[in-house]
Amino acid sequence: MILGRSNFVYRLNLTSEHVEFAGPPTETGEEEIIARAEGKLPPVFVSKSWLDRLTKSTNMLELSKHQGFASKIKELNAKYRPQPNGRHTGTFTGIVADNPYTALHVDVSIVNNDVLDTAAFKKWRPDYADAEFILEDDGTYICGSEVEKMSKAKFNVVNPDVLVAQYGADALRLYEMFLGPLEQFKPWNTNGISGVATFLKKFWRLFHPEDGPLAVTDEPASPAELKTLHRVIQKVAQDVEKFSFNTSVSTFMIAVNELTALGTHKRAILEPLVLLLSPFAPHLAEELWEELGHAPGSISHAAYPEFREEYLVEANVTYPVAINGKVREQRQFATAATAAEIETAILESDFLSRFGDGKAAKKVVVVPGRMVNVVV
Template sequence: GWSRQRYWGEPFPVVFRDDMPYPMDENELPLELPDTDNFKPSGNGEGPLANLKDWINFSENAKRDSNTMPTHAGAAWYFLRYMDPHNEKEFAGKTALDYWNQVDVYIGGSEHAVAHLLYSRLWTKILHDLGYLNFDEPFKKLINQGKITGDSRFVYRVRGTNKFVSAGLKDNYESDPLHVAISIVDGYELDTEAFKKWKPDFSSAEFILEDGKYICGSAVEKMSKAFYNVVNPDIIVESYGADTLRLYEMFLGPLEASKPWITSGIDGVYKFLRRFWNLFHDNQGNWNVTDAEPTREEMKVLHSTIKKVEQDINNFSFNTSVSAFMICANEFSSLKCNKRAVLEPLTIALSSFAPHIAEELWEKLGHTETVFNASFPKFDEQYLTESSFEYPISINGKVRAKMNFALDMPKEDIEKLVLASEAVLKWSEGKAPKKVIIVQGKIVNIVL
């Protein structure tokens, strides 16, 4: 049904006369909810509006509906109003609708497919058929994000007792699994004293241990209070910071995939942020960014990262973006790169993923405006094109050496340098080669 017996919702723009509904005149719209502090049910099966007799029976021969519309009524087309929110004559003007057009991307859970999406398409198609819209589908692209599932833990109660047997020994007893709060479990090991304090029924609990520990069972399930596997993000933020939480959520896996919330990998994300911070500071924690000119190798790392992250953002592949940042930070750490021309654009690129650390570093770099006003850096293909190649030198089918040559070096010059090299002279033992095969940009084969 379309009616709801509650206060919150759009009131029906109809008037009942002799129990027949009639639409309100356009000049009487919009019909707004009346002010009230009485939101209790009416007691007769009608919603709270039925308590407001003067509003319902506003005329001797007419009355309003005490029901309200469901949330779909407004939620199904609010995105159209966003296009022209201050228009007082119509929901949106043609100029605004033609400019903004369809919503580019809709991200929502699959449970929306038969509710919000259904009504959004209905509204849009009706408005299109009435001539208000020049499109008949509301969204250009749909992405159903996956669920974050919980990593549940179980204790095993010996049937008819208040004894609990460790997971590895449970097959020796008749036992029943019980969910236990993950907050009192370290990995898989139960804090038995905390368990006794968790619920009054367990205060006298006894434990059958294995190797001196109580090991819990586990399962990946829907995250739910009923399963005691809900993770409070405030605890993560307090221990690691909000940026770590944001990055770890993205790093868990593809956006569309359902993923278990397992915090064992969160320390790796935290270490990445510390490593990124250390690029700007010396070992004593002092600011240490120079204006020196970057090397070509450093520019290659920077621009390959920018290119990768830009592509990943466009593809909603945020997990691989985080991986790219981690690889980049590792390479710059190895190169001991602390150059402004490299770190400044990298900070901008990271800002959407880790806004707090990026904002602080941006200010320390000398900027007075927020990093979010900066344009996303553009990658330069010239730094991504290789100018040289390290050729494996194969002698009679076995790689004996590697030599670096410019990619545009003629084969004749490569052959001369290879045959004159110390490694080839050693392995050829003075024998003249029968054949030298050079595959440009791949390998040099010498047949003796």
């Protein structure tokens, strides 16, 4: 079963009545009604935040008294009441108390991040050509949403051709992998594909800064860059064996963010990274591979980058240093430092003079790679 993300609009269930009076109100305020007629209002749709306010109210009547809501109803009354023909008339619009609104499925193709394209909605179905909307304060209509079985009846079927035209085939392919493990049901949410498309743009800009010409250099890679690259090599190799493509995509995203922060444009890092990405985003990878000077199509036959564990080894470890269990500061020690070396370094430093209140150390407990505790 394929799950999709449905969107909803909320149609108000309104009652409207036009009334004709015999004349102006009497001195006692009484008015004699001589004719009644059902009002003809177009469909009126209310944005979701108004319904959220409804849930916090005792009933819909409270909501109808809200200034913004009431003013819209008053505007509709004025717009759709019949011509008075010189007579005393009035239009009264109310909300069905026990069934104030109806939630209706709306085509997800005219909804972007839960914001309805109201102009497209009016063209979507003839019944809605004259639809009126009670909008948010910023002038938008916010739809409701729910994860349901994907079907045409719920208008939540997404045409992949449309997504390819808008975001590209690589973005669609990556997003499908990013949704979650292959063996699990995953709700489709078109809103999320834009994040994957943004990742691909950031990857491109490692090669083409600010979308300019190719700017890859032959400078040697720094330890930080090599660490990021080899973390990706290791993780992707493990994930592909388990078909855990979603975590591979996440790893790529983290790596690109790190390399962007480092200002990386070095062939020694980017060329292996293109190879790693090629099964996930083949079109982008092929184009960049050719730009790096390789023959067209040769990326499919290139060897998988070699993982070297030494690049992942931390040169230093940061230890929280405590007195009687209370952390006082952080200190860095070489990864290879022994417990005895760390103890000696602590005792020879000014740590005790600053935090020991003049007391001598009874014992120094070193948990390798974790923390140091000085007992006084």
